[in-house]
Amino acid sequence: xxxYILRKILLGIPVLLGVTVVVFAIASAMPGDAVMAMITxxxxxxxxxxxxxxxxxxxxxxxxxxxxxxxxxxxxxxxGRSFITGRPVADMIFERVxxxxxxxxxxxxxxxxxxxxxxxxxxxxxxHTTDYVLTVAGFAGVAIPDFxxxxxxxxxxxxxxxxxxxxxxxxAGDAFSLxxxxxxxxxxxxxxxxxRTAIFMRYARSSMLEVLTQDYMRTARAKGLSRITIVLRHxxxxxxxxxxxxxxxxxxxxxxxxxxxxxxxxxxxxGLLFINAVIDRDSPVIMGYVLITALIVMxxxxxxxxxxxxxxxxxxxx
Amino acid sequence: xxDASTTFIVDEERQRTLWGDAARRFLRHRLAVAGxxxxxxxxxxxxxxxxxxxxxxxxxxLRLRNQPPSFAHWLGTDGTGRDIFARMLHGxxxxxxxxxxxxxxxxxxxxxxxxxxxxxGGRVDLFIMALVDMVLTFPRLVIIIAFVAVVGPSILxxxxxxxxxxxxxxxxxxxxxxxxxxxxxxxxxxxxxxxSNRVIIIEHILPNIMGPxxxxxxxxxxxxxxxxxxxxxxxxxAQPPTASWGNMLRDARTLSILExxxxxxxxxxxxxALAVLGINAVGDGLRDALDPRHVTDGGSE
Numbered sequence: 001x002x003x004y005i006l007r008k009i010l011l012g013i014p015v016l017l018g019v020t021v022v023v024f025a026i027a028s029a030m031p032g033d034a035v036m037a038m039i040t041x042x043x044x045x046x047x048x049x050x051x052x053x054x055x056x057x058x059x060x061x062x063x064x065x066x067x068x069x070x071x072x073x074x075x076x077x078x079x080g081r082s083f084i085t086g087r088p089v090a091d092m093i094f095e096r097v098x099x100x101x102x103x104x105x106x107x108x109x110x111x112x113x114x115x116x117x118x119x120x121x122x123x124x125x126x127x128h129t130t131d132y133v134l135t136v137a138g139f140a141g142v143a144i145p146d147f148x149x150x151x152x153x154x155x156x157x158x159x160x161x162x163x164x165x166x167x168x169x170x171x172a173g174d175a176f177s178l179x180x181x182x183x184x185x186x187x188x189x190x191x192x193x194x195x196r197t198a199i200f201m202r203y204a205r206s207s208m209l210e211v212l213t214q215d216y217m218r219t220a221r222a223k224g225l226s227r228i229t230i231v232l233r234h235x236x237x238x239x240x241x242x243x244x245x246x247x248x249x250x251x252x253x254x255x256x257x258x259x260x261x262x263x264x265x266x267x268x269x270x271g272l273l274f275i276n277a278v279i280d281r282d283s284p285v286i287m288g289y290v291l292i293t294a295l296i297v298m299x300x301x302x303x304x305x306x307x308x309x310x311x312x313x314x315x316x317x318x
Numbered sequence: 319x320x321d322a323s324t325t326f327i328v329d330e331e332r333q334r335t336l337w338g339d340a341a342r343r344f345l346r347h348r349l350a351v352a353g354x355x356x357x358x359x360x361x362x363x364x365x366x367x368x369x370x371x372x373x374x375x376x377x378x379x380l381r382l383r384n385q386p387p388s389f390a391h392w393l394g395t396d397g398t399g400r401d402i403f404a405r406m407l408h409g410x411x412x413x414x415x416x417x418x419x420x421x422x423x424x425x426x427x428x429x430x431x432x433x434x435x436x437x438x439g440g441r442v443d444l445f446i447m448a449l450v451d452m453v454l455t456f457p458r459l460v461i462i463i464a465f466v467a468v469v470g471p472s473i474l475x476x477x478x479x480x481x482x483x484x485x486x487x488x489x490x491x492x493x494x495x496x497x498x499x500x501x502x503x504x505x506x507x508x509x510x511x512x513x514s515n516r517v518i519i520i521e522h523i524l525p526n527i528m529g530p531x532x533x534x535x536x537x538x539x540x541x542x543x544x545x546x547x548x549x550x551x552x553x554x555x556a557q558p559p560t561a562s563w564g565n566m567l568r569d570a571r572t573l574s575i576l577e578x579x580x581x582x583x584x585x586x587x588x589x590x591a592l593a594v595l596g597i598n599a600v601g602d603g604l605r606d607a608l609d610p611r612h613v614t615d616g617g618s619e
Contacts, residue, residue: 018452022461029468139349143594145544147551148567148587151576159577166573256459260548264571274460275552278467290464294455301455 001309008302019294020074024067026290027283074291080284082277089288093270099169100269103262104254106189108247111196116243118197119204120236126209134201141198146257150191150264157187167266188265192257196250203246208239241312248304255293340607350603357596360589364410371404376559387581394581396569406585409561413593416477416546416555417539423481425535428488433519435489436496447493450486458483459548471554473562480542491534495527529608536601540594547590563590 051060059066073080079089122134158166169184170176211217212235220234259271266272270289277285344350363370379399387394393402435446453461465479499505500523508518549555550564558565563586570576570583 014448015451015455018448019455022452022456023464026464026468136349139595139598140591143540143591143598145547145551145587145590145594147548147564148583148590151567151570151583151587154573155576155580159573252454252457253459255457256548259459259463260551263552275463278463278554281467286464286467290456290460293457293460297457298455 004309005302005306008305012298012302016295016298019298020071020291021067023287023291023294024070027287028063028066030281030283030286079288079291082285083282084277084280084285089284092273092285093288093292096268096270096273099267100258100262100271103185103188103192103267103269104258106185107192107196108250108254110189111193111200111250112243112247114193115197115200116204116240119201120208120231120239122201122205123208123212123239124231134205138198138201141194141201144194146191146195146260147264149194150188150261153187153191154264167264169267184265184267188261188267191264192254192261195257196254199250200243200246203243204239207242208235211235211239214238241308244304244307244311247307248301251300252293252297255297344603344607347603347606349599350606353596353599353603356592357600360410360593360596361414364407364414367404367407367411371401371407373401373404375404375408375561376400377404384579393585394579396579396582402566402581402585405561405566406563406589409556409563409566409586410589410593412473412556412560412562413543413546413564413590416473416480417543419477420480420484420542420546421535421539423478424484424538425488425531427482428485429492429524429531431485432489432492433496433524436493437500437515437519437523439497443493446489450489453483453486456483459545462545462549463552463554466549466554471549471557473556473560476546476549476555480545484538484542487538488531488534491530492527495530496523499523499526530605533601533605533609536597536604540597540601543590543593543597563587 061069070080077090079093081088082092085092118134122131125131154166157164164186165171165184166187167184170180171184174180217230217234220230225234255271258269259275261267262269262271263275270292273285274289276282277289367375377400379395382395382399383397385395385399393406395401396405431446431449435443462479462483465483466475469475469479496519505518505522508522513522546555546562547564547567550562551568553565553568556562556565558569566586567583570579575582
């Protein structure tokens with residue numbers, strides 16, 4: 001088990017290095033650099049001053065020297081400073097991480113719980129009307145874009161019914177309150193959750209259908225156990241195992257989705273930070289965000305693998 | 319009665335071909351057939367947009383601003399009097415062509431790299447698979463946005479960036495399928511006859527793995543349409559005044575338009591959903607038709 005983890009991590013290192021090369025290449029290909037960003041802020045801009053500034057920041061060095069300097073700093077947790085605000089990128093990102101985690105976490109939990117429940121119902125009622133309705137609903141769920149759903153939700157629940165706020169994460173001017181925060185969370189979380197609910201439902205359905213044909217299910221029935229015990233204790237617990245991989249599949253799409261959803265609802269997370277950085281061409285922030293999301297995806301892939309092994313005793317690592 | 323029984327016999331006697339079987343399996347999939355019909359109507363309407371749409375999608379008419387749907391303008395007009403129905407159909411051309419072009423690029427790269435990795439194995443395989451892992455480590459929409467930030471937003475760039483970053487799934491699939499075939503007798507026979515590796519891959523192996531690859535490509539067109547729509551919605555895809563489904567929704571983000579002029583944003587949103595729904599349903603039907611080994615129960619991925 002330990003060797004398996006170690007091997008995973010070792011295999012991950014070249015991939016991660018490749019990731020940093022790509023991120024660095026993106027940033028160096030972006031027009032403008034730290035000096036040009038400063039020049040627009042500070043007034044005088046003679047050629048010598050620009051050259052001097054470039055020298056101070058090492059921007060006149062060969063590209064691979066710049067890369068290794070940058071990588072060394074990243075390894076020490078220094079992601080550089082924003083061209084726009086001048087603040088350290090790491091600080092800007094980490095102060096917003098909790099908001100994105102709140103949004104993604106709630107969306108993921110809701111979609112897991114709801115999707116699994118619907119998938120199990122669908123499997124138990126296979127080829128009945130319920131099953132067909134849920135299957136078609138699942139197809140629709142993966143077809144509706146996050147942002148269109150977000151706009152529909154705002155239209156219905158904020159503008160027509162006036163039940164929930166349409167943007168931000170708290171009422172402006174009010175002191176923070178949990179209830180207020182959660183009211184702001186409902187719509188963006190729902191917009192982010194629908195697609196994933198449909199995915200969880202599909203996988204839960206086929207996983208449950210497979211479990212239902214197993215011998216131990218027949219044994220459980222033969223023992224005279226109640227239907228609920230059979231479905232929940234013997235069926236669901238086994239059907240849940242393959243769903244672990246869905247968590248792994250979903251993580252990367254959650255980042256893309258949160259960029260879109262945070263934009264619509266002006267939810268102040270890292271997705272909104274990223275899209276604003278793209279509009280401002282603030283490459284240190286872009287680099288920081290891309291790097292951190294890639295790192296999180298990588299960690300979640302390894303965790304998914306390990307969780308799968310821990311839950312399913314038939315899987316062995318050697 | 320006799321007529322019916324003779325038809326039955328004729329049907330049985332008719333030659334059963336590979337494609338005939340596939341078509342029969344596809345037609346049995348009701349959702350897929352429904353999806354195919356919806357998709358065909360949508361595609362035809364978009365292809366013949368100048369005739370079906372009647373109006374110039376960029377034709378401004380300031381006397382007819384923000385008109386609700388009417389007989390003249392089926393889906394109403396926007397803030398500068400442009401016809402929404404025409405814009406939606408022309409926008410569909412953008413979305414569909416981005417889907418097709420980007421997937422053609424990604425499928426070509428994916429099949430070539432996947433075949434090489436699977437057939438030759440060894441270091442080439444390790445290297446290509448590390449590349450696959452690397453690209454998959456980036457959340458797809460995020461890395462696409464970052465690339466677009468570098469090359470600038472345009473329809474061509476959208477196609478290229480999405481195409482160049484979407485091949486790993488196909489590569490993985492092609493590799494896996496080829497791994498299963500590369501030591502089969504027919505491949506060994508071809509090798510023993512001195513056939514070159516290129517010919518073995520292209521003429522002997524690829525035809526045998528086309529089924530699952532066609533299914534994957536079809537489903538990926540739907541994903542790419544969603545990606546393009548997201549990009550345009552964020553202002554990083556098709557640029558105004560060119561209409562695309564995503565940027566029509568972008569133009570309608572203000573609360574006053576959302577509330578007061580729903581005909582500006584509901585039609586393009588519904589169009590995206592229908593296109594994606596149709597393609598996914600067709601893809602699901604194709605899986606039943608072309609990939610009989612894959613046990614479907616109607617909804618697994």
